[in-house]
Amino acid sequence: MIATTWRVVGVGFSLLVILAAILLSGVEPQQTSFPGTGVGPDVFWTFDLRTDDLTVLLLAVVGVVSACVQVYSIGYLHERAASYTALVTLFTAAMVTVVVADSLFLLLIGWEVMGVCSYLLIGHYWERRDARSGAMKAFLMTRFADVGFLFGIFVLGIGYNTFRISELGSGPISPGALTAGTVLLLVGVVGKSAQVPLQTWLPDAMPGPSPVSALIHAATMVAAGVFLIARLYDVFVEAEATLTVLAVVACVTMLVSALCAMAAVEVKRVLAWSTVSQLAIMFAGLSLGTEDGRHAALFHLVTHASFKALLFLCAGVLLHQVGSAAFVVLRRYTRRGALRRAMPVTFVTMTIGLGALAGVPGLAGFFSKDSVVEAAWHHARDGSTIGWVVLVSVCLTAALTAFYCVRLWLWTFFRTPALAGALGAFEDDDPMADVDEPDTSKLREPSWLMLGPLVLLAIGAAGLGYADGVHVHWGVALVTTVLAVFGALPAYSLWQRGADPRPVVLEHEFGLDAAYQGAVVVPVRWFAKLAVLGDRDVIGGYVRATGRAGTLASQGFRLLQTGNVQTYLTAAVIGVVALAVLAGVIAS
Amino acid sequence: MTTALFSIAGAVAIAAAVLVVTSRRIVHAALWLVVALGAVAGCFGALHAEFVALVQILVYVGAIVVLVLFALMLTKAPTNPLPALTTRRSPFAAIVAGVLALLLGTGVVIAFGNEKIEPVPAGSATDVGTAVFRIWVLPFEVLSVLLLAALIGAIVLSQRKLSERSDRLSSSGKED
């Protein structure tokens, strides 16, 4: 009953957000201010709201994705549904707060609420150890980054003497403060959007429910980082150094995470790494510092939201119907050709999603990625090193993306011609593979509650590319398509030979987790042990010593209680005499 | 004249008091107490407080010592000398008392060493009686209430427990 109520509230809220986006589209940008509090003698912050094109765009994305996720969740999730739905609604509301905020502090509130919601939702299946640790990891890493974010707000707010976003970028500020503030903000963005070097929490957040992953990866959490830079673009454009840092971070991230995605053996993990990579492409577009770049990045944000939400919901269907999204389990169905036959809708929609991700011409991802490449090309032609670096990185990433998309698609849905692939290139990590032959006859499509959002998002993934007005730069399109084909061909040939070589470096995801374990986790544990020791043996020692001293003293005093009246009297008389002597001595 | 009388009575009082606190026989100690209190009454007389002296003799010698003797009888006090009449702490108690005496004596001598008591006219019960009933009426009445309370308290303390008595009554009732 409570769950039903919350579901109605959740879906209704998402529809309300969409309605707000529709009503606000085309309205003149405006700000609304509510009374706030003073910070310091002459700096005030207020609960300001604003509406402009960016707000409307993000509201539409958030509304549509969260509506899809909410409807999908009705069919997907049955345990603890009330708290789950409430948290997803809160998550959406927090993202809406971030989107409409015109005050840095209001934005921070939404930002932090999102952090808490992601923690709670990733840990939804808290019975599972990996879910708990993944939630904790996400929380700690984003919280670590948020410290930088908070101080960035302080530096920028004090520097510009205002905390209103619409007034930032206009006042006088020293270049040092500007660079420091934006870099600190960038730390928060890097943590929230899982960029290098704080990227490891996002793949580990995969034990959470799939709809939540869709929401986090498409519309809310990680998109908030991109949104923030787009919102404060005027400020960031002023800070050259920050943009350079952003470009380097984005380029490294997109390549590293695409490489990691190539070696992942679980559908959701592949998708998680691809999210990191695609976000890096958006950041790369933003780091160009041009209006074209910002436009391209936001375009890619929208298309990515549709196809990534679609892909995660598809992965959720696999998890829901098959019970696992690991390649090794899926292969057991696929090698009888069961998966494609039993779930045609899922297959088609996922194909569209992967195609959009890989940049198949005509689908959404193709247009948005090409617009980033084009913006980079224009910038590079103007003689910018950053432009060249971004251009090369995005093109390389396009090839790598095609590789892992094709790999995922083929290995998940198709029988290999080669015998080795039939028996499985992935079964070395599942000793039970031969024992447990799955019953493929019971495999079927899920209910239309779950398929409906898939179809809707698939339409978006296919058609959103044309929403921006079709303008194709034929040279760029040719280059990226050729690169994508070059990326796809090795994947195809490997699949045909039934081989899936995974380099150890990529399987361990460049050893960053182990490095963090050694550099941060172990020392922190040592400090914790030290603190416990200090608390128990030093401070506790004093506490216990107080008690023991009291006990000992009272044991001594017990001896004085002889029960003999005359002893007491003697003591009293001695006391009187002593006091009299003392009084005499003092008086004389 | 009065000084000589006072000195004699005082010496007797001191000697009797020493015997009270050191005598091995308890009954003798009680009797020496009579002597000591009588001698103090003599001292009162030498100070021209004849009424107080008479009350002293009446109440102390006549009532209190008799009570003490009764108590000795009721507690089956032995009349033969006791070997362990004092506690093990008696030397220590003596030292404490000695130091106290030294201290108080020094203080008294320093404070009143040069004062003299002028010869006074013979005291009379009239003065004291007038004072009591004119000025000290309220303390006097309060004191009477206190005496009543002490009386009741002594009765309550010394009577047997109610339960014991009812025990005895019920058992005797059964026998009947």
Place this chain on the structure above:
Amino acid sequence: MPLVLPLLLAVLLFCLGVYGVLARRNAITMLMSFELMLNAVNLNLVAFDAWRLDGLATGQTLAVFVITLAAAEIGLGLAIVLLLFRGHGHVDADAARDLVEQDGGIPAADGAGTAAGRTAVEKGAAS
């Protein structure tokens, strides 16, 4: 007559009383020593009365009051001594140590308390 004469006499009587209270074992002798101390106080009162001559006979009146108080005190004191004797079978203040601190904190009752307890228990068993 020098004032110090009665005062010194009072001091000596008082300290003898203190010694008696602290040193004598028998509870009744302790009470007797109390009487000595009270007499020392009376002596002081009367001596100062004779010295000051305030016309109100303050010292003498107070001395009479103190004597009255002493009567009340000895009455109560003897009642307590009798109670002690009835409970313990002796009046030895040195041996009456019911209030001594013991391990476990419950003083072992002997004498009347235990006897009463025992009769109570027997009664309970009989009924």
